[in-house]
Amino acid sequence: MYQYDEIDRSFVNERVAEFRDQTRRFLAGELTEDEFRPLRLRNGLYIQTHAPMLRVAIPYGLLSTRQLRMLAHIARRYDRGYGHFSTRQNIQYNWPKLAEVPDILAELATVEMHAIQTSGNCIRNVTSDHLAGVAADELEDPRPWCELIRQWSTLHPEFNYLPRKFKIAVTGAPNDRAASAVHDIGLHLVRGADGAVGFEVLVGGGLGRMPIIGKRIRAWLPQQELLAYLEAILRVYNRYGRRDNIHRARIKVLVKSLGTEEFTRQVEAEYAANRAVAPNVGAAEIARLRASFAPPRYKELDDTDPSVSAAPDFVAWYRHNTRAHKVAGYRVVFVSLKKHGEAPGDMTDAQMDALAELADRHSFGEVRVTHDQNLVLADVPQHALRTLHAELAPLGLATPNIGTLTDMICCPGLDFCSLANAGSIDIAKQIHEQFDDFDYLYDLGEIQVKMSGCMNACGHHHVGHIGILGVDKHGEEWYQITLGGSATGEVALGEVIGPSVPKAQVAATLARIVGVYLERRDGEAENFLQVVRRLGIAPFKERVYATDTVAA
Amino acid sequence: MRQILWQRELRADPWRYPGEDGEGPLVQTLAELLADAGAVVADGAAAGSAAGVRLGPTDDVALLAPLVARLALVVIEFETSGDGRGYSQAQLLRQRLGYQGELRAAGAIRRDHLFLLARCGFDAFDFAPGEDARAALAHLESYRVAYQPASGRLVQPRMRP
Numbered sequence: 199m200y201q202y203d204e205i206d207r208s209f210v211n212e213r214v215a216e217f218r219d220q221t222r223r224f225l226a227g228e229l230t231e232d233e234f235r236p237l238r239l240r241n242g243l244y245i246q247t248h249a250p251m252l253r254v255a256i257p258y259g260l261l262s263t264r265q266l267r268m269l270a271h272i273a274r275r276y277d278r279g280y281g282h283f284s285t286r287q288n289i290q291y292n293w294p295k296l297a298e299v300p301d302i303l304a305e306l307a308t309v310e311m312h313a314i315q316t317s318g319n320c321i322r323n324v325t326s327d328h329l330a331g332v333a334a335d336e337l338e339d340p341r342p343w344c345e346l347i348r349q350w351s352t353l354h355p356e357f358n359y360l361p362r363k364f365k366i367a368v369t370g371a372p373n374d375r376a377a378s379a380v381h382d383i384g385l386h387l388v389r390g391a392d393g394a395v396g397f398e399v400l401v402g403g404g405l406g407r408m409p410i411i412g413k414r415i416r417a418w419l420p421q422q423e424l425l426a427y428l429e430a431i432l433r434v435y436n437r438y439g440r441r442d443n444i445h446r447a448r449i450k451v452l453v454k455s456l457g458t459e460e461f462t463r464q465v466e467a468e469y470a471a472n473r474a475v476a477p478n479v480g481a482a483e484i485a486r487l488r489a490s491f492a493p494p495r496y497k498e499l500d501d502t503d504p505s506v507s508a509a510p511d512f513v514a515w516y517r518h519n520t521r522a523h524k525v526a527g528y529r530v531v532f533v534s535l536k537k538h539g540e541a542p543g544d545m546t547d548a549q550m551d552a553l554a555e556l557a558d559r560h561s562f563g564e565v566r567v568t569h570d571q572n573l574v575l576a577d578v579p580q581h582a583l584r585t586l587h588a589e590l591a592p593l594g595l596a597t598p599n600i601g602t603l604t605d606m607i608c609c610p611g612l613d614f615c616s617l618a619n620a621g622s623i624d625i626a627k628q629i630h631e632q633f634d635d636f637d638y639l640y641d642l643g644e645i646q647v648k649m650s651g652c653m654n655a656c657g658h659h660h661v662g663h664i665g666i667l668g669v670d671k672h673g674e675e676w677y678q679i680t681l682g683g684s685a686t687g688e689v690a691l692g693e694v695i696g697p698s699v700p701k702a703q704v705a706a707t708l709a710r711i712v713g714v715y716l717e718r719r720d721g722e723a724e725n726f727l728q729v730v731r732r733l734g735i736a737p738f739k740e741r742v743y744a745t746d747t748v749a750a
Numbered sequence: 751m752r753q754i755l756w757q758r759e760l761r762a763d764p765w766r767y768p769g770e771d772g773e774g775p776l777v778q779t780l781a782e783l784l785a786d787a788g789a790v791v792a793d794g795a796a797a798g799s800a801a802g803v804r805l806g807p808t809d810d811v812a813l814l815a816p817l818v819a820r821l822a823l824v825v826i827e828f829e830t831s832g833d834g835r836g837y838s839q840a841q842l843l844r845q846r847l848g849y850q851g852e853l854r855a856a857g858a859i860r861r862d863h864l865f866l867l868a869r870c871g872f873d874a875f876d877f878a879p880g881e882d883a884r885a886a887l888a889h890l891e892s893y894r895v896a897y898q899p900a901s902g903r904l905v906q907p908r909m910r911p
């Protein structure tokens with residue numbers, strides 16, 4: 199993975215010192231709360247329901263075990279012994295003390311990490327495919343480009359006070375595992391007409407109050423032009439994005455109001471006019487970044503299936519929590535953070551330390567974070583899988599539910615987030631209880647459930663096969679259900695099935711919905727999303743609101 | 751008398767802002783400047799002495815293109831510290847219009863914004879009330895490296911080649 203050089207190290211250390219001084223000025227009354235807010239936000243610090251919340255960047259989801267151990271140490275020393283992995287491949291701590299945050303940042307800097315621009319109206323942590331570098335369908339590893347964007351976007355002199363937050367995702371495979379179509383900018387590595395690999399550029403995707411799929415403004419951009427083109431997009435947005443209404447300030451609103459064609463024209467004009475001074479990525483820098491993501495030293499291993507004549511619990515885990523690797527003899531392992539009864543995405547310090555140990559032993563000392571809140575050991579030899587499974591299971595990290603209904607995305611909701619309308623962790627637990635029969639879960643096949651505690655949609659509910667949105671009805675927690683969303687393949691936004699349901703009925707409602715699926719599917723080969731697409735929401739709606747016990 | 755941090759020095763402002771009385775040349779609004787410039791051209795008279803102009807966040811700097819050689823001061827107003835349009839205005843003035851004169855940031859700016867402002871080409875600062883200009887200047891030294899090319903010359907951070 200990428201290693202800091204002297205420039206990166208000075209950069210981060212200087213910023214830690216600056217934030218220490220800013221915190222001191224705030225605590226001494228030299229900065230007002232209004233003045234301090236944008237400064238702390240640019241260092242990942244929110245003020246939440248109970249306490250400050252610190253969001254630490256995990257650039258494109260990649261962690262060394264040294265970094266993971268540091269995250270464990272921070273959870274233990276400065277928090278309550280756990281952290282929460284978010285849908286943007288970051289980690290959030292819910293209980294740090296404001297006065298200690300500079301110390302936390304200083305500790306993070308020792309392992310080449312920071313919290314810069316993890317909140318605020320600026321370019322946020324760049325996200326990517328959690329299978330980068332190991333997926334068989336990949337055209338090119340997106341991570342060197344992600345790192346280039348990380349550096350370019352960090353304290354960009356011109357684009358640090360944008361109308362609103364700005365999220366970029368990069369993928370290098372046709373199968374989009376980074377939900378790039380719902381980002382402010384989605385970049386796809388694609389082959390151009392002459393065979394050279396460049397970027398397809400999508401702009402203006404997003405969720406929240408106005409969910410919308412990104413519009414393609416460039417079919418192919420030469421790779422070395424990436425930063426020049428990003429500067430053009432950002433400059434058009436910085437100058438003309440709305441600043442009068444926070445709900446109209448994302449770039450998607452600008453793209454929509456100008457129209458894709460006119461927006462594209464403005465970007466292309468700015469790009470052309472700025473060529474002489476725009477950042478120009480040299481071949482040497484690209485080579486340096488590519489070298490940092492060179493594949494690990496894979497061995498030549500036998501490609502034998504370890505599930506043959508194995509115990510049933512291993513077979514279930516192997517089938518659901520591991521995936522093919524592009525190198526024969528290796529497997530990609532998903533570490534489920536969706537143990538039934540636990541808050542999705544949460545991990546304790548002890549689990550982090552133990553996983554770091556396992557990653558050192560079995561997966562070249564690296565761990566990845568997925569946008570659906572699991573972790574990945576990307577390079578595990580097949581012959582080590584049985585041992586690994588036996589080690590993960592007692593840690594509570596081997597729940598064999600990846601891709602099933604209980605592998606749901608869930609934002610922190612009312613328990614932690616001051617913006618929430620309703621709880622989401624409670625609902626996750628309710629769903630865990632309702633769907634506790636794994637054979638039944640496996641029979642249901644792939645179903646992505648995504649849940650947000652409010653319209654901000656941190657839980658990506660619009661693109662869940664089943665989306666759950668918390669709403670506030672006269673001070674009570676209610677939930678709106680959508681069906682048919684998808685963040686990959688044919689990207690789609692879910693459709694609301696009808697009036698929201700009361701808190702106690704959410705899991706029961708899901709049971710009715712999947713009941714319709716089981717009755718109407720054309721055999722096991724037709725998955726939930728396909729059935730919803732074929733039938734539309736009508737039969738589901740009919741079943742959900744069939745009696746007045748659920749609807750209101 | 752208004753004190754300006756100018757080229758790393760604290761000095762009394764020789765200019766008057768729109769609406770201010772007293773000595774010194776008057777900074778005009780963009781509309782006033784453009785109206786005057788039109789009159790000058792219509793008269794066939796030579797361009798007058800060096801002008802100063804004050805821009806709000808929605809003013810289009812491209813309108814200054816024909817007047818750049820005459821301008822000695824451009825003041826860009828930051829109504830709030832979160833409104834980043836002034837940073838793009840500055841970069842365009844320096845890079846696209848080739849403006850060489852004093853480029854001043856005024857309004858809701860503090861030491862915490864100084865480095866990025868300087869990198870975008872600002873070389874003079876009229877701080878928010880209560881900010882200590884000397885402390886701000888010292889703060890500027892806490893930035894030694896940067897990742898992106900930009901137009902400013904007041905600071906020269908180290909960058910990767």
Ligand code: SF4
Pocket residue numbers: 609610611612615616617618619650651652653654655656657
């Ligand atoms: S979706 Fe709403 S409730 Fe959930 S984390 Fe985001 S802002 Fe908070």
